[in-house]
Amino acid sequence: MKTEELEKQAIDPGPDKIIGPGYNYATVTDKIGGVVLQPIQKTPRQWWVTLLLAFMGLQGLLAGGFWLLYKGVGVWGIVIPVAWGFAIVNFVWWIGIGHAGTLISAILLLLKQDWRTSINRFSEAMTLFAVAQAGMFPILHMGRPWLGYWLVPYPNSMWLWPQPRSPLVWDVFAVTTYLTVSLIFWFIGLIPDLASMRDRAKQQWQKLTFGMLAMGWRGSAKHWSRYQMAYLLLGGLATPLVVSVHTVVSFDFSVSLLPGWHTTIFPPYFVAGAIYSGFAMVVTLAIPTRKWWHLEDLITMRHLDCMAKLMLGTGLIVAYGYMMEAFMSWYSGNPHEMFMYINRATGPYAFFFWMLILCNILIPQSLWSRRVRQSIPLLFFVSIVVNIGMWLERFIIVITSLHRDFLPSSWGMYYPTVWDWAVLAGTLGFFLTLMTLFVRTLPSISIFEVREVLHHLAPHIADDDMSPSPAHGD
């Protein structure tokens, strides 16, 4: 099969195969690298449209951020008793989205799931960009973001130190560690592919850029040996890390004494919810990407099917969490806890609560059906619904517990302002801008790992009379 042919045609090999037929080591490089190295005129129009829309969204962040810094946090809808508004909702939501990337790249690596290969790079990038969005919210929420570095323990002239017993300080360590480790993991995974790009690039500036990034990687067997051990250990380190990050985020809530927050179910239920929303986001992004760049034979129905099943599984854990919340608020016998749950279901935010149940529990049950899992439009729809549902979950947790204080005299309501929405839309735009640029400028599928898959498949490919070696160069 010629390279030019591969660029045009891409037929999904169906739900059983993780890679389409006819690939060999060279064509797989050209296919994945071609997305990056192709001339700018060949970039799909949808990509330009997405980039434009995302970039316009990004302006919301700039405008909202500017106005916030100029006027102060009062421009947001946060009024006592609801001091944690969209900022914390969005923080938890974005952090959660990041978790699927680490899960795919680390946990599935340790479990030797071969289907992770085509989507790990892509979802690791998603993790990085999502955590970058998340990290902005606590800083913006502080009111004086330029003093954000006070969160870090460092010797200072005031002789003040952060309180090491506070979950908010734990958060600083957890999120910065998570961002750093995700970045390392992603970049280490990229090095061999950057070397392939360096050797395939035609233009001098591309050769130089990829050459510098690849750092002289030459694929020596000794290097691979150390590389694989380092990569495996990074996977082993990232696995407990990803669990710890959302656990620490849930401690922000559960260590407090507020009804609806002070529960022990929070850590596992937050982690499951994080993975749930993360997989939904990977599916949301993978479906258009594979279509626009003709990657259906590398990101196949099998990948989408596996991710849909994982969404279903984690969604059921989340549903169990909701049930336990309801049960415990009744079983505790605590009138405040009972009131909290009844208020959630029937109070002023009841509409959002029932929307959350619909989005996170009812609609995703359709994924039990094979037909839904293998229908691209339906799967895309369910993934969007889950994204919205998980955002609503964080909204319900943050807002409903805060707006009804212990004393009815201090009850209040939370209404987001246009600046809340501008910043939320802005981070969505920023995230999508980074994702679209990433897909165009770096190999978004791990080339060397797909070569490994081909190598392992080689005997079977030969059986099917699709031997990779004779096909080369014809």
Next chain:
Amino acid sequence: MSETFWDRHGLHGVMARFETPEQLLRAANETYRAGYRKMDAYSPMPIEGLAEAIGFKRHFVSLVVLIGGLSGCIGGFTLLWWIATIAYPHNVGGRPFVSWPMFIPITFECTILLAALSSALGMLAMNKLPMPYHPVFNVASFSERASIDRFFLCIEANDPKFDLAQTRAFLEGLDPEEVAEVEK
């Protein structure tokens, strides 16, 4: 590393190109059996058993990561202990200053952070990367295809058994696509 005659004459080694990973693995095994020790194999993806075949037995990545992780763990806990007892003691409802269970999350994150950093940086340092120049790239087909779809074996000139004519003939006997001299 002793400098040999070939070294002084600007030769890094002799390199053979193979079409499949299996051929490279076989060639590497035979080269080692023939008594060569200074060699390296190059492939566009990791190949199981290749490093062992060229006589590379031990790497110290795991040890470096262990040391990194332990220093993160000890350093993190010590920092918190020092903050909570010496630098800024804070009496919260009469609880002990060294309330160690509350120090676990940050200690854990510091452990992971330093272990991960030492894994990545240690691997790069032991591989001597970044390396802006390496002689193997002087072979045209290496710099075009070694990271794409071809498999290379290079017997280096500082091997005591190395002799240009003999080594070249030996490599040609291993059924390669091409044999080339690698200039320094």
